Amino acid sequence: xxxxxxxxxxxxxxxxxxxxxxxxxxxxxxxxxxxxxxxxxxxxxxxxxxxxxxxxxxxxxxxxxxxxxxxxxxxxxxxxxxxxxxxxxxxxxxxxxxxxxxxxxxxxxxxxxxxxxxxxxxxxxxxxxxxxxxxxxxxxxxxxxxxxxxxxxxxxxxxxxxxxxxxxxxxxxxxxxxxxxxxxxxxxxxxxxxxxxxxxxxxxxxxxxxxxxxxxxxxxxxxxxxxxxxxxxxxxxxxxxxxxxxxxxxxxxxxxxxxxxxxxxxxxxxxxxxxxxxxxxxxxxxxxxxxxxxxxxxxxx
Amino acid sequence: xxxxxxxxxxxxxxxxxxxxxxxxxxxxxxxxxxxxxxxxxxxxxxxxxxxxxxxxxxxxxxxxxxxxxxxxxxxxxxxxxxxxxxxxxxxxxxxxxxxxxxxxxxxxxxxxxxxxxxxxxxxxxxxxxxxxxxxxxxxxxxxxxxxxxxxxxxxxxxxxxxxxxxxxxxxxxxxxxxxxxxxxxxxxxxxxxxxxxxxxxxxxxxxxxxxxxxxxxxxxxxxxxxxxxxxxxxxxxxxxxxxxxxxxxxxxxxxxxxxxxxxxxxxxxxxxxxxxxxxxxxxxxxxxxxxxxxxxxxxxxxxxxxxxxxx
Numbered sequence: 001x002x003x004x005x006x007x008x009x010x011x012x013x014x015x016x017x018x019x020x021x022x023x024x025x026x027x028x029x030x031x032x033x034x035x036x037x038x039x040x041x042x043x044x045x046x047x048x049x050x051x052x053x054x055x056x057x058x059x060x061x062x063x064x065x066x067x068x069x070x071x072x073x074x075x076x077x078x079x080x081x082x083x084x085x086x087x088x089x090x091x092x093x094x095x096x097x098x099x100x101x102x103x104x105x106x107x108x109x110x111x112x113x114x115x116x117x118x119x120x121x122x123x124x125x126x127x128x129x130x131x132x133x134x135x136x137x138x139x140x141x142x143x144x145x146x147x148x149x150x151x152x153x154x155x156x157x158x159x160x161x162x163x164x165x166x167x168x169x170x171x172x173x174x175x176x177x178x179x180x181x182x183x184x185x186x187x188x189x190x191x192x193x194x195x196x197x198x199x200x201x202x203x204x205x206x207x208x209x210x211x212x213x214x215x216x217x218x219x220x221x222x223x224x225x226x227x228x229x230x231x232x233x234x235x236x237x238x239x240x241x242x243x244x245x246x247x248x249x250x251x252x253x254x255x256x257x258x259x260x261x262x263x264x265x266x267x268x269x270x271x272x273x274x275x276x277x278x279x280x281x282x283x284x285x286x287x288x289x290x291x292x293x294x295x296x297x298x299x300x301x
Numbered sequence: 302x303x304x305x306x307x308x309x310x311x312x313x314x315x316x317x318x319x320x321x322x323x324x325x326x327x328x329x330x331x332x333x334x335x336x337x338x339x340x341x342x343x344x345x346x347x348x349x350x351x352x353x354x355x356x357x358x359x360x361x362x363x364x365x366x367x368x369x370x371x372x373x374x375x376x377x378x379x380x381x382x383x384x385x386x387x388x389x390x391x392x393x394x395x396x397x398x399x400x401x402x403x404x405x406x407x408x409x410x411x412x413x414x415x416x417x418x419x420x421x422x423x424x425x426x427x428x429x430x431x432x433x434x435x436x437x438x439x440x441x442x443x444x445x446x447x448x449x450x451x452x453x454x455x456x457x458x459x460x461x462x463x464x465x466x467x468x469x470x471x472x473x474x475x476x477x478x479x480x481x482x483x484x485x486x487x488x489x490x491x492x493x494x495x496x497x498x499x500x501x502x503x504x505x506x507x508x509x510x511x512x513x514x515x516x517x518x519x520x521x522x523x524x525x526x527x528x529x530x531x532x533x534x535x536x537x538x539x540x541x542x543x544x545x546x547x548x549x550x551x552x553x554x555x556x557x558x559x560x561x562x563x564x565x566x567x568x569x570x571x572x573x574x575x576x577x578x579x580x581x582x583x584x585x586x587x588x589x590x591x592x593x594x595x596x597x598x599x600x601x602x603x604x605x606x607x608x609x610x611x612x
Contacts, residue, residue, distance in 0.1 A: 034412055085596055087411050088348050092547050093596045096589040099544060103586040206540055210419060217416055246431055253423030260416040261399045264409070 011235060013127065013195045016134045017188050018231035021208070022215040023137055024185030026227045029216065030144075031177040032157035034091045036209050037078055040098040041071035041185025042192070043105060043204030049190030050118040050199050051111060060125035060194060064133060067190030068183045075182025079175035098209055105201040117200025118193075125194040133191065137184055141224035214252050218259045220268025229267055318455055320573055326461040328569030329468035330530070334523040335546035335561055336472060337516025340479070343556020344488040345509040346411075346495070350418030351392050351425075352520055352546070353539030358425035359385040359521030360440070360528045361536070365432070367442035374445035378525050385521020386514040392421050393513040398506065422539075429536040437533035440525070447529060460530045467526070471519065476558035488512065492556050541585065548588040552595050554602030563603060 005012065024038035045067030052058045052066045082093055105112045112118065144153060153173070155163035160170045193199045215234050220226020238248050263270055334356060342348050349355075359381045366372070366380060396417045404410035429438075447458050479485035488508055490498035499505050523542075528534050549568050553560020568588060576584045595602065 034415075081593075081597055085600065087408065088415060089551070089596055089600060091412075091415055092348075092544075092551075093592060096544060096548075096592040100586055100589040100593075103582065103589065106582055210423060213416065213419065247427065249423060249427035249430065253420050253427055256420030256423065257396065257417060258420075260413055260420050261396065261403065264403070264413055 009127070010195070011239060013130060013191075015232055015235040016130045017192045017195065018211075018215065018235045019228050020134055020137060020184050020188035020191070021212050022219070022227035022231045023141060023224060024181045024183075024188060025209075025212045026216050026221060026224070027141075027180045027184065028174075028177040029221050030153055030157060031174055032160065033174050033177050034087055035082075035094045035178065035181065036091060036213070037075065037094040037097050037178065038181050038185040038212060039204070039206075039208040040094070040101040041075060041182045042189035042208060043098070043101040044071040044074055044182075045186030045189030046193040046199045046204065047105065047108075047112055047118070047189075048186070050121045050193045053121045053123055053194070054118065058123075060123040060129055063123060063194065064129075064187050064190045067193075068186040071186025071189070072179050072182035075178040075180075075185075076175065078182075079178030082178075083171055083174065095206075095209065098204075099206065102201055102205050105204055113200070115201060117198060117203070119198050121193050121197045121199070123194050125191065130191055130195075133187055137187075138224055138228070140180075141227075145223060210252070210256075214256050216266070217256055218263070218266055220266030222265060223268050226266045226268035233267075320577060322455055322457060322461075324569045324573040325566070326457075326464050326530075327573065328566035329465045330523055330527055331542075331545060331549055331565035331569055332468045332472055332562060333464070333519050333526065334542060335549045335565055336475060336558070337512070337519040338546055339550045339553075339555065339558070339561040340475065340488070341509075341512045341516045342550065344492040345505070345512055346407075346492070347393075347397055347414055347509070347513075348411075348418070348547075349389070349392065349397075349513070349516065350415055350543070351422035352389075352418075352516065353541075353543030354422035354425045355385050355388045355392070355517050355539075356520040356524040356542060357534060357536060357539035358388065358429060358524075360524030360534050361425075361429045361433070361438060363525055364438045364440050364442075364528070367440055371442050371444045374443065374529075377440060377443050377445070378522055381521040381525035382518040383521070385524070386518035388425070389513045389517020389520070390510055392418070392517075393510055396421050397509075426536055426539070433536060435536065437535045438528075439533040440528050441532075443529075445529065458530065460526060464526050464530065467522065472558065472562055475515075479558060484508075489556075544592070545588040548592045548595075551600075551602050552591060554604040557602070557604040560602055560604035 021038065021042055024041055025036060028035040028037075048070040049063045049067035053063050058066065078094075078097065082090060085093055105117075106115055108114065144150065152163070152168050155166065155168060156170050156173045164170050189204075192203075211234065215230030216227055217230075218233065219228070219230025234252075237251075241251075259266065265272075334352075338349060338352050362384050363377050363381050367377070372380070397414055400413045400417050401410050404413060447460055449456055449458050450462075451457075479489060487498065487503040490501065490503055491505055491508065495505060524534070524539075527538070545568060549564035550561055551564070552567060553562070553564035568591060571591065572584050572587045575587050
């Protein structure tokens with residue numbers, strides 16, 4: 001196990017960073033906010049994290065905090081500015097935001113290192129630190145998928161007007177979605193820059209949006225379990241399928257396409273559906289105590 | 302994609318005229334690319350995210366075909382149009398129609414169409430990247446040669462002139478067709494209310510395929526024209542152009558032909574100004590900034606109607 005860990009430490013770290021990136025795009029999606037800004041937040045977190053390490057000599061934890069807070073602040077502004085937008089318009093506005101971060105990265109002079117990027121970002125970042133950071137976000141995600149919070153989030157997503165009429169402040173929820181997305185994306189970017197010790201404009205481009213989207217669409221957009229499944233799958237897939245090699249992008253495209261058409265709720269949704277179908281077959285139609293208890297859980301898909 | 306790189310010699314005034322001409326030819330190219338996208342979005346309600354990939358891949362296929370024999374300009378352009386139209390129809394039939402058939406609500410269909418388009422766009426991009434090893438590709442093998450004409454000190458290439466002529470003709474024709482013909486009326490009716498339109502006997506899926514073929518053909522033509530003009534494209538050329546076209550469409554207002562014309566030339570003019578007045582690569586940011594500004598200040602665009610569905 002130790003030998004395995006030593007041989008795969010980079011990819012293990014990348015898996016957890018990937019989970020956080022996927023979460024940062026998933027959080028707004030769960031609120032029905034079609035925002036791709038997570039990739040831009042990731043870029044902000046990466047560059048802010050890199051700068052505070054190089055210039056202020058910060059260690060890993062404060063640097064991650066700086067990246068996350070900076071991205072969350074931008075997320076707050078973005079959420080307020082884009083409050084009137086919805087659907088495709090919001091999606092394209094946030095894609096424009098992501099691409100803008102890329103342009104700033106190229107033109108940022110010594111702060112971003114221009115086209116070559118920043119180098120030599122060395123800290124005391126260890127796997128336990130990464131685990132704790134990702135764990136905090138996952139616990140928060142799990143709590144938001146239970147009870148009242150879950151029902152409110154579902155109402156905001158499925159029927160904003162109804163939610164508003166029930167006294168839920170839809171606008172506030174959506175802005176919070178942007179802020180949380182910023183926190184997760186910024187932390188992911190800062191941790192990424194520290195695990196790889198370098199960051200450049202090519203790392204924050206449109207490819208990042210596609211990667212994160214692939215993870216969520218295939219894994220499942222409505223639960224953190226889907227984001228985790230997607231992140232693990234697409235970080236390890238290139239390792240397992242070495243023969244795919246340079247055709248990796250093509251495989252991704254086909255997978256996104258097929259999942260987009262046939263599996264709108266991703267692998268997690270498929271799993272939930274299958275389990276429900278099996279359970280329904282096993283149980284006789286007579287309603288048992290068990291069936292009553294299962295109802296709320298089935299709704300969580 | 303700068304319009305100002307053909308620096309003119311001589312007076313400042315000649316220089317300015319040269320830049321204006323560059324902006325007009327750049328705007329014409331945006332128009333050829335964005336017009337079909339705007340028509341599809343404004344009527345059938347589909348924002349095709351694979352449009353940029355279709356543009357790039359048509360030019361790429363043409364460049365591959367030219368390895369076999371040296372074709373003249375018109376043949377290359379025609380082949381580019383056909384490739385673009387076929388790919389666009391394939392995306393519509395194999396992806397978008399499937400998604401619409403499987404979607405419960407219009408809102409979820411919108412989002413899944415966006416994702417399906419992104420997925421469909423990655424595939425040609427990956428193929429082109431693999432074949433070209435991420436290097437630029439051109440159409441040098443064509444028997445066509447770019448020549449520069451000088452008219453009263455204004456330098457213009459035959460490709461630029463062709464681009465402007467094509468843009469004017471296509472925009473006028475499609476604007477008139479949308480406004481005057483029965484087909485155009487049917488298309489506009491879908492844009493306002495798809496359900497009532499289909500009750501009136503409008504065949505939505507046939508019109509969708511037709512407009513997608515139109516849009517794809519124009520994207521293919523734009524790909525060939527831009528490749529001839531610049532000498533080469535990279536596999537990623539389509540991505541940036543897609544976002545720029547989106548800026549043009551929403552600036553003018555979705556579904557308005559006049560709007561997309563104004564949007565394209567405004568963007569081209571703004572980019573030319575930024576390119577000539579500043580150093581660095583900020584020109585790429587103009588379109589992104591414009592998208593942001595429009596969506597925040599006036600989401601319906603300059604000529605947009607309030608009724609067009611936004612959600």
